Amino acid sequence: MKELIEYILQFGSLNPQQIALISSKATEVEIKKDAYFSEAGKIAREVGFVIDGIVRVCYYNNKGEEITKYFIDENNLVVDLESFDNEICSSSYVQAITDCKLIVFSRKDWLELLDTILGWETIVHKITSKALRQKVERRSPLVSEDATTRYLKFLEIYPNVVNRIPLSYVASYLGVTQSSLSRIRKNIS
Structure with a gap:
């Protein structure tokens, strides 16, 4: 409370x-x-x-x-x-x-x-x-950016979320397939 x-x-x-x-x-x-x-x-x-x-x-x-x-x-x-x-x-x-x-x-x-x-x-x-x-604020930048930028923005907006939820939900939020998200994650790590 x-x-x-x-x-x-x-x-x-x-x-x-x-x-x-x-x-x-x-x-x-x-x-x-x-x-x-x-x-x-x-x-x-x-x-x-x-x-x-x-x-x-x-x-x-x-x-x-x-x-x-x-x-x-x-x-x-x-x-x-x-x-x-x-x-x-x-x-x-x-x-x-x-x-x-x-x-x-x-x-x-x-x-x-x-x-x-x-x-x-x-x-x-x-x-x-x-x-x-x-x-x-959280949705606007996602509209016009490429998938990698959207993912980086997601990490910035939701720093405490990404390691606690299924990647399929992150992919859905970003408007990309799960395999695309996996590639993006691999490329930036």
Whole structure:
């Protein structure tokens, strides 16, 4: 819980009663490797905070190929925001790619925090804005670069991830085949 509170306090201040309320609404859960936190075709009903492990956001394209959009590692919130906020079916999967420990809030409890804690909405907005900026910063350079540059950029963006996840997910994220990724890795090491 300490990690979550420290994370939140980067975006605004809370008094001890507010921190206690947030803590009382949170549940620590473990998600096994390959299990889903939320699934395409279903409405996202939880907000999570990754204490330990890595999740990925992925979808299937019109050819049925699995595409990894991005990874979320420790000390970051995880939620399919569009699905959660608008109560619409998600188009993506959020999957644990290592065993994960998360602090989770139900939609009901999250909304109650928004209604109860003065300034919580501002904190959540700042967290969301930072996450969206990161998402754009992480994807933008990948669009126009060659595969080797994309891989080097990936290592820079996700320094704690590459040795903990299957290379097939990295290849999917970079938009290359696994054999291409193996060649790239061999050439730069």
